[in-house]
Amino acid sequence: MRISHTQLESCLANPRSWYRAAIAGESHPYLMGYDRVLRLSIFRFHQASAQVARHYMAQMVRRHRFKDAGRVRKIEASLDRYIAWASAEGLRVADTSVNIACEIGFLELRGQVSRIDVTATGYRAVLLGKVPADWHSQLRMPLIQLAVASMYGRRQDRTEVGFQNLDASNLVTSLYTEQQVERARRRFMALGRIVRRIQRGTKRTQSP
Numbered sequence: 001m002r003i004s005h006t007q008l009e010s011c012l013a014n015p016r017s018w019y020r021a022a023i024a025g026e027s028h029p030y031l032m033g034y035d036r037v038l039r040l041s042i043f044r045f046h047q048a049s050a051q052v053a054r055h056y057m058a059q060m061v062r063r064h065r066f067k068d069a070g071r072v073r074k075i076e077a078s079l080d081r082y083i084a085w086a087s088a089e090g091l092r093v094a095d096t097s098v099n100i101a102c103e104i105g106f107l108e109l110r111g112q113v114s115r116i117d118v119t120a121t122g123y124r125a126v127l128l129g130k131v132p133a134d135w136h137s138q139l140r141m142p143l144i145q146l147a148v149a150s151m152y153g154r155r156q157d158r159t160e161v162g163f164q165n166l167d168a169s170n171l172v173t174s175l176y177t178e179q180q181v182e183r184a185r186r187r188f189m190a191l192g193r194i195v196r197r198i199q200r201g202t203k204r205t206q207s208p
Contacts, residue, residue: 005111005140019198032064038075038166043096050083078167085168092118102147106192122158131163142176142184
């Protein structure tokens with residue numbers, strides 16, 4: 001059964017509630033808001049150029065009829081800061097908007113990683129967006145490290161994971177130890193067993 005890494009903490013908090021929403025087909029589609037346009041423009045920058053990214057952002061603002069001029073200026077400024085930061089850092093990007101798939105027991109971890117960087121020591125998987133206060137302790141982070149290392153054929157101990165704000169500020173990363181990754185894997189498997197029991201119980205109660 002698939003679970004997005006963005007839903008993992010809510011599933012840990014209440015597996016039964018998460019399962020009910022999952023089987024009901026409740027989804028959270030990406031709305032084409034200001035931050036999403038900024039994120040997609042950043043991807044265009046890495047895939048093509050700064051000029052292409054700025055042109056894409058202008059097109060999207062017009063297409064979706066964004067009315068808040070202040071917020072438009074803010075995402076334009078954020079894109080400029082991001083481009084300036086990446087250029088100053090000499091950022092080497094291996095991939096963007098990467099869809100991960102990591103099956104561990106009953107559950108399969110899915111979701112998107114915004115950017116995969118090439119560093120002096122290996123790879124760095126970055127989630128672009130507001131940095132959660134508890135990001136380092138979230139179960140998904142060592143599992144993303146495991147998934148990305150596996151996808152790209154890299155060693156786990158050379159694959160950092162972290163977050164970064166959309167204006168390129170506050171890049172925070174961690175390199176989880178083999179023991180931490182293994183603990184996360186076991187915890188994810190245990191969660192899968194709980195969800196599977198809930199699934200079986202739900203099917204029994206629904207049987208005629």
